[in-house]
Amino acid sequence: MSNLVIKPKAINKENFKKFGDMITTDGIKPLEINDGYAKRYDGIANLDARKDNGDSIISIFSALKRSFPMKVDMMEKHPLGSQAFIPMKETTFLAFVAPEGDKPDLNKIEAFIIPNGIGVNYNAGIWHFPLIATEDMNFLVVDRKGEGDNLILHDLNKENITLEFQA
C-alpha cells in the first residue's frame, strides 16, 4: 500500500510536455483568415489516431463533477492513440497522469490544474485517471476509434492513493 496523497500543480507547456500537449493559443503565432474576422492557431496538439488503421473521432463527454479529496482506485491508458479534452465552457479541471510503461510508476504520478480556456491532449500510452471535472458540464473529446485494444486499465484500489484539490 503506497498511501500517496497527490496535490495538483498549475499546468504549463513545459511541465506537461512529457505527457502531451497543453491546448492553448498562448505562444502560437496565428494566421489571419476570413478577411480579418478570425485568427487561425494551427497545430496546437498532436492528434495521433492512425496506429493499427485507427480513425480520429470527436465526441462529447457529459461529465459529472468529482468530489475531493478523491480516491484514485485505477488508471488507464490508450496505447493506440492520443486523447484530448477541451471544455465546452470556461472551467477548471484536473489531469492525473503518469509516464508510459507496463504499469503506472507511482513515484512518477503528477497532477495538474487546468485553468479556464485551456484543454489537454494526452499522448498515446500515457497513464491517466479518467476525466476529472470540477462541475457538471460537457467536454469535447478527440481521440481514436478502431480495431485493437485501446483501453488498458490498471487497478490501484489497494494502493490508497488520494488526489487533493481546493477549488
Ligand SMILES: NC(=O)N[C@@H](O)C(=O)O
Ligand atoms: N472511457 C473513456 O472514453 N474515457 C476515458 O478514456 C477518459 O480518459 O476519460
Ligand code: NI
Ligand atoms: Ni482516457
